[in-house]
Amino acid sequence: xxxxxxxxxxxxxxxxxxxxxxxxxxxxxxxxxxxxxxxxxxxxxxxxxxxxxxxxxxxxxxxxxxxxxxxxxxxxxxxxxxxxxxxxxxxxxxxxxxxxxxxxxxxxxxxxxxxxxxxxxxxxxxxxxxxxxxxxxxxxxxxxxxxxxxxxxxxxxxxxxxxxxxxxxxxxxxxxxxxxxxxxxxxxxxxxxxxxxxxxxxxxxxxxxxxxxxxxxxxxxxxxxxxxxxxxxxxxxxxxxxxxxxxxxxxxxxxxxxxxxxxx
Amino acid sequence: xxxxxxxxxxxxxxxxxxxxxxxxxxxxxxxxxxxxxxxxxxxxxxxxxxxxxxxxxxxxxxxxxxxxxxxxxxxxxxxxxxxxxxxxxxxxxxxxxxxxxxxxxxxxxxxxxxxxxxxxxxxxxxxxxxxxxxxxxxxxxxxxxxxxxxxxxxxxxxxxxxxxxxxxxxxxxxxxxxxxxxxxxxxxxxxxxxxxxxxxxxxxxxxxxxxxxxxxxxxxxxxxxxxxxxxxxxxxxxxxxxxxxxxxxxxxxxxxxxxxxxxx
Amino acid sequence: xxxxxxxxxxxxxxxxxxxxxxxxxxxxxxxxxxxxxxxxxxxxxxxxxxxxxxxxxxxxxxxxxxxxxxxxxxxxxxxxxxxxxxxxxxxxxxxxxxxxxxxxxxxxxxxxxxxxxxxxxxxxxxxxxxxxxxxxxxxxxxxxxxxxxxxxxxxxxxxxxxxxxxxxxxxxxxxxxxxxxxxxxxxxxxxxxxxxxxxxxxxxxxxxxxxxxxxxxxxxxxxxxxxxxxxxxxxxxxxxxxxxxxxxxxxxxxxxxxxxxxxx
Numbered sequence: 001x002x003x004x005x006x007x008x009x010x011x012x013x014x015x016x017x018x019x020x021x022x023x024x025x026x027x028x029x030x031x032x033x034x035x036x037x038x039x040x041x042x043x044x045x046x047x048x049x050x051x052x053x054x055x056x057x058x059x060x061x062x063x064x065x066x067x068x069x070x071x072x073x074x075x076x077x078x079x080x081x082x083x084x085x086x087x088x089x090x091x092x093x094x095x096x097x098x099x100x101x102x103x104x105x106x107x108x109x110x111x112x113x114x115x116x117x118x119x120x121x122x123x124x125x126x127x128x129x130x131x132x133x134x135x136x137x138x139x140x141x142x143x144x145x146x147x148x149x150x151x152x153x154x155x156x157x158x159x160x161x162x163x164x165x166x167x168x169x170x171x172x173x174x175x176x177x178x179x180x181x182x183x184x185x186x187x188x189x190x191x192x193x194x195x196x197x198x199x200x201x202x203x204x205x206x207x208x209x210x211x212x213x214x215x216x217x218x219x220x221x222x223x224x225x226x227x228x229x230x231x232x233x234x235x236x237x238x239x240x241x242x243x244x245x246x247x248x249x250x251x252x253x254x255x256x257x258x259x260x261x262x263x264x
Numbered sequence: 265x266x267x268x269x270x271x272x273x274x275x276x277x278x279x280x281x282x283x284x285x286x287x288x289x290x291x292x293x294x295x296x297x298x299x300x301x302x303x304x305x306x307x308x309x310x311x312x313x314x315x316x317x318x319x320x321x322x323x324x325x326x327x328x329x330x331x332x333x334x335x336x337x338x339x340x341x342x343x344x345x346x347x348x349x350x351x352x353x354x355x356x357x358x359x360x361x362x363x364x365x366x367x368x369x370x371x372x373x374x375x376x377x378x379x380x381x382x383x384x385x386x387x388x389x390x391x392x393x394x395x396x397x398x399x400x401x402x403x404x405x406x407x408x409x410x411x412x413x414x415x416x417x418x419x420x421x422x423x424x425x426x427x428x429x430x431x432x433x434x435x436x437x438x439x440x441x442x443x444x445x446x447x448x449x450x451x452x453x454x455x456x457x458x459x460x461x462x463x464x465x466x467x468x469x470x471x472x473x474x475x476x477x478x479x480x481x482x483x484x485x486x487x488x489x490x491x492x493x494x495x496x497x498x499x500x501x502x503x504x505x506x507x508x509x510x511x512x513x514x515x516x517x518x519x520x521x522x523x524x525x526x527x528x
Numbered sequence: 529x530x531x532x533x534x535x536x537x538x539x540x541x542x543x544x545x546x547x548x549x550x551x552x553x554x555x556x557x558x559x560x561x562x563x564x565x566x567x568x569x570x571x572x573x574x575x576x577x578x579x580x581x582x583x584x585x586x587x588x589x590x591x592x593x594x595x596x597x598x599x600x601x602x603x604x605x606x607x608x609x610x611x612x613x614x615x616x617x618x619x620x621x622x623x624x625x626x627x628x629x630x631x632x633x634x635x636x637x638x639x640x641x642x643x644x645x646x647x648x649x650x651x652x653x654x655x656x657x658x659x660x661x662x663x664x665x666x667x668x669x670x671x672x673x674x675x676x677x678x679x680x681x682x683x684x685x686x687x688x689x690x691x692x693x694x695x696x697x698x699x700x701x702x703x704x705x706x707x708x709x710x711x712x713x714x715x716x717x718x719x720x721x722x723x724x725x726x727x728x729x730x731x732x733x734x735x736x737x738x739x740x741x742x743x744x745x746x747x748x749x750x751x752x753x754x755x756x757x758x759x760x761x762x763x764x765x766x767x768x769x770x771x772x773x774x775x776x777x778x779x780x781x782x783x784x785x786x787x788x789x790x791x792x
Contacts (some may be wrong), residue, residue, distance in 0.1 A: 005396055009456050087428070087453065094425055118418075119425050124452030154646075160620055161647050164615070188652030189615065192537045193647055351692070351717065358689055381725055382682075383689050388716030519560050 009120040011113055017044045017080050017105035020072040023095035023116065025247035029064055030089040030222035032246060032253045036062045041128045042083045044076035044105070052134035060216050061135045062254045070250035072100055082126030088114065091121045121194040129230060135256075144171045144241070146208040146231035148180050149201035152244065153226040158182040158193045159217045160197055163187045168260055169217065172209030180232075184214075201229055207235040220255045273384040275377055280343050281308045281326055281369035284336040287380065289511035293330055294353040295487035296510060296517045300326045304393045306347045308340035308369070316398035324480050325399040327518045334514035336364055343371060343383055346390030350379065355385045399520075401510035408497035408505070410472040412439045412444050413465035416508065417490040422446040422457045423481045429453045433481065436473030444496075448478075465493055472498040474523040484519045537648040539641055544607050545572045545633035548600040551623035551644065553775035557594055558617040559751035560774060560781045569656045570611045572604035572633070580662035588744050589663045589784045598778035600628055607635060610654030616642065619649045641668045663784075663791040672761035672769070673734035674701045676692045676708050676719060680772065685722045686710040687745045693717045696788050697745065700737030701762055712742075727748075729757050736762040738787040 036055045042051040049071075052082050053066040068074040092101055095116045102115040114121040161170040165186030172181050178197035184190070197203040224230060224244055231243045243254040300319045307314040313335075315328040332338040356365055359380045366379040378385040396402050404433040426433040431451030436445050442461035448454070488494060488508055495507045507518040561568050564583045571578040577599075579592040591673060596602040620629055623644045630643040642649040690697035693714030697758055700709050706725035712718070725731040759771045771782040 090428055091425075094421060118457045118463070119421070120456045120458070121425065121428075122454040122456075157622060157647070161619075161649065164618055164649075189649040192648045192650075193646045194648070199646070353690055355689075358685060382721045382727070383685070384720045384722070385689065385692075386718040386720075 002227055006133065007017065008140075009113065009122065011104050012106045012108070014108040015104045016105060017076040019044075019049075019074045019076065020100045020102045021066075021070060021074075022072070022247075023068060023092055023098065023099045023101045025066075025250070027089065027092045027095075028223070028225070029066055029246050029251060029253070030085055030092065032064055032255075033062055034085045034089055035219045035223050036060055036255070037132075038084065038086060039126055039131050040085055041080055041082055041131050041134060043078075043080045045078050045197040046076055048091060049074075049076070051087065054135050055216075056132070059213065059224050060220065063135075063254045063256075064246070064251065065253075066247055066251040070247040076105075079105060080128050081105065082113070082128040082131050084123070084126060087110075088123060091116070091119075094119060130263055132246050143208035144208075144235045144238060146175075146204060147233045147237065148173065148195075148203045149229050149231045150180070150195060151201075151226070152224040152228040153184070155224055155230055155242070156221050156226065157212065159221045161191045161193060163214050163218060165191050167214050169210060169214055170211050171204050171232075171234060171240060173203075173207065175207045176202060178205050208236050210234065210237050210239075210240060211259050211261070212240060212257055218255055220257065265330070273377065273386065274504075275368050276370040276372070279368045279507060280317075280371040281340045281367060283308075283338045283340065284366045285330075285334060285338075286362045286511075287365045288361065289330075289334060289514070290365050291353065291356045291359075292487070292489070293328055293427070293510050293517070294349055294356065294517075296309055297326055298349045298353055299483045299487050300324055300519070301396075302348065302350060303390055305344055305393050305395050305398060306348055307342075307344045309342050313338075313340070318396060318399050319480075320396070323477065323522050324484065325520045327520075328510070328515065329517075330511055330515040330523070334511040338454055340369075343369060344392050345369065345374075345376065346395050346447060347376070348390060352376075355383075355387070358383060358527040366489060380524055396489060408472075408499045409470035410439075410468060410499065410503060411449045411495065411497045412437065412459075412467045412469075413493050413495045414444070414459060415465075415490070416488040416492040416494055417485055418459065419485050419488055419494055419506065420490065423485045424477065425455045425457060427478050429455050431478050432475055433478055434441060434475050435496075435498060435504060437467075437469050437471065439469040439471045442467060442469050447478075472500050472502075474498065474501050475525070476504060476521055477524050480521055484521065530767060537650065538640065539632050540634045540636070543632045544635040545631060547572075547577075547602045548630045549598060549602075550600070550775075551620055551629045552625065552626045553594075553778070554629050555620045555623075556751070556753070557592055557774050557779060557781070558613055558620065558751055560592055560783075561590055562613045562617055562750050563747045564783070565660075566586055566612065567654055567659050568611055568613055568615060569659050569662060571606075571608045573606050574604055577602075577604070582660060582663050583744075584660070587741065587786050591663075591782045591784075592774070592779065593781075594775055594779040598775040604633075606714045608656050609633065609634060609638075609640065610656040611640070612651070612654060613647050616640075616651060619644070619647075619651070622647060632790065666710065669670045672736075672763045672766060674703075674732060674736040674763065675759065675761045676701065676723075676731045677729035677757050677759045678708070679703055679729075679754070680752040680756040680758055683752055683758055683770070684721065684749050685732065686750045686755065687742065689721060691717050691742050691746060695742055696739055697742055698737060698739050699760075699762060699768060699774060701731075701733050701735065703733040703735045706731060706733050725758075730759070736764050736766075738762065738765050738768060739789070741788050744785055748785065773777045 024088040037053045040053045049066040054061045110125045113122045162184035166184040170183040180195040182193040228244045233241045301317045304317045313330040318325045368377040374389045376387040386427045426448035430448040435448040444456040444459040492508045565581045570582045577594040582589045632641040638653040640651040690712035693711040698711040708723040710721040756772045760768045
């Protein structure tokens with residue numbers, strides 16, 4: 001579909017960023033970031049669009065990488081802009097399936113032009129300095145003893161099940177049984193799920209167990225595509241990471257969630 | 265499908281009105297009227313069912329014409345009845361797709377019998393004199409300098425987009441560029457849409473621009489079928505009219521919306 | 529699909545009940561019971577699972593029978609357990625279409641293990657003595673003079689239509705006209721439906737008419753499958769019963785609703 005440039009909008013002559021991407025790819029990527037934060041710093045590096053963000057309570061972090069290959073066209077020089085995630089997502093949601101979204105940065109006037117078909121939306125940018133400092137990427141690489149890979153739908157399923165009885169959930173690996181397990185206990189009811197290694201796409205077992213908040217896990221599970229493979233890293237009283245592909249496999253997203261201290 | 269007459273309902277012997285119409289056609293037509301008013305005067309003229317109505321604030325008007333051809337059967341003598349639009353629509357919504365709705369007027373007892381399959385609904389009529397005087401049809405024929413035709417889905421799209429940033433929207437035509445444009449400005453974000461003449465089903469250009477309330481446009485856009493062609497007439501600080509076919513092309517509907525005075 | 533036993537859950541060695549049933553069958557059956565009560569006594573007799581329950585106001589009753597044939601496997605010795613219907617239904621709703629739900633009773637620890645795929649949910653049981661005494665089954669066999677059979681979708685339709693004008697509805701049979709009728713009267717509008725014998729799957733006519741609460745009928749109509757045949761028994765100022773098949777025709781459910789005294 002051809003990109004339109006509205007005659008009523010004046011685009012910058014030599015924009016710092018000029019990119020075009022399939023609307024569904026951008027929509028899915030913004031949902032990942034929006035699961036955790038309302039505003040984010042978006043780095044438009046020459047080789048990739050990157051977001052690193054921490055939630056206001058510093059309990060969870062998200063990392064999103066959309067390399068140039070995720071785009072139809074990608075020209076960027078390394079600018080970092082402050083984005084209202086929900087507003088940008090709302091504009092993108094006006095696109096029809098298959099539409100391209102064009103992003104043109106007017107660095108001088110601090111505006112991002114979002115062009116979809118005959119629509120030109122001018123998004124006012126936020127001062128990146130006013131947005132919470134993102135996590136150092138190195139901090140998201142914990143030295144986790146155990147890892148496994150399961151389907152997105154299984155993540156949703158164990159979160160939904162645990163959510164029926166409690167506000168927190170234990171995720172662990174039984175190295176002997178080569179099984180990933182999920183446990184939640186309520187006043188009258190308990191929930192347990194067990195995924196033996198042979199039902200998982202991958203499992204590097206080592207004894208591990210940590211407790212996590214379901215309020216967070218529910219939000220993180222929402223944008224994970226049901227059919228995607230989710231790589232998890234687990235330790236003992238360590239954060240869990242969930243990594244999965246976005247944008248038709250061209251990009252990657254990782255959530256990191258800190259453990260909750262066990263209730264005595 | 266055969267029409268049923270409930271043995272528990274006594275229909276008038278020689279009814280002033282006896283008509284039958286496809287449920288979807290009636291449903292769609294009532295949605296158009298219901299976008300603007302809760303109650304309306306319905307004229308059951310010998311050659312057509314007609315509604316003319318003005319919203320309580322006198323900002324917008326609607327005109328609906330369902331000629332006899334829109335019906336499976338249509339016998340009427342010119343009565344005008346007062347209808348609770350929402351209640352009649354609720355009855356019609358009980359029909360299955362393809363069902364016929366039969367309307368039988370009991371003028372003496374001021375009731376409209378609405379028959380759908382085995383269901384006989386007796387709708388109490390409202391005194392037409394108690395309903396706000398409709399607009400003189402002549403008042404809906406403004407001498408607008410410019411006109412254009414676009415798809416119903418585009419009307420929804422520009423209303424939704426403008427609604428994201430403001431409570432009012434500018435609709436205009438740039439005669440030189442032969443373009444229909446839509447603009448809305450918010451505190452941080454702006455929206456602009458441009459429909460060049462070659463993308464429109466029709467365009468009779470002349471410079472025109474008026475400001476309209478999005479609260480109204482949102483309601484008016486809702487019942488317009490996405491696939492229909494919508495003929496618009498525009499002027500400068502003049503009302504806009506939106507006309508489109510209803511009831512599988514057998515009937516016509518027109519909305520008229522007064523301009524809002526520009527905020528200084 | 530193979531049943532999984534979670535390694536993190538210890539099932540009783542020789543359980544009093546061990547049964548497996550298609551998730552949709554159980555879901556549908558629980559919806560029938562849940563239309564009337566939040567908690568129920570469930571009898572796990574050797575030949576069938578049975579529920580008899582009365583709503584808190586003693587206006588309506590439900591009877592559900594799922595014989596052993598409704599299950600993939602059914603081993604039970606006659607225990608009666610107290611179940612939180614909504615919570616059990618929520619667990620079952622986590623199953624995918626075609627999944628089996630396994631129910632294992634730990635009588636000693638008063639827990640029901642509900643196993644779905646890799647999920648093991650441990651449902652705390654309620655003391656059956658703390659649950660309202662169910663109706664004597666004999667009380668649900670009224671000596672009704674008239675009976676008829678119509679489709680589930682028609683039950684929904686007459687309830688929805690009557691609900692538009694009133695809080696109660698008259699159900700009756702005109703023996704002379706061989707017609708089942710439904711009537712409701714409101715302040716301005718009336719509703720009447722007539723189902724002649726030839727449009728019904730069955731009709732044993734006798735003059736009958738009783739008045740019922742729509743608040744109850746609305747709840748009872750909800751879980752009745754639209755395509756099912758519903759056998760009704762009616763009398764004059766007597767309860768109505770609605771019976772229909774559940775679990776792909778292997779089980780049966782009956783609702784009984786007491787009449788409302790006519791408003792003078």
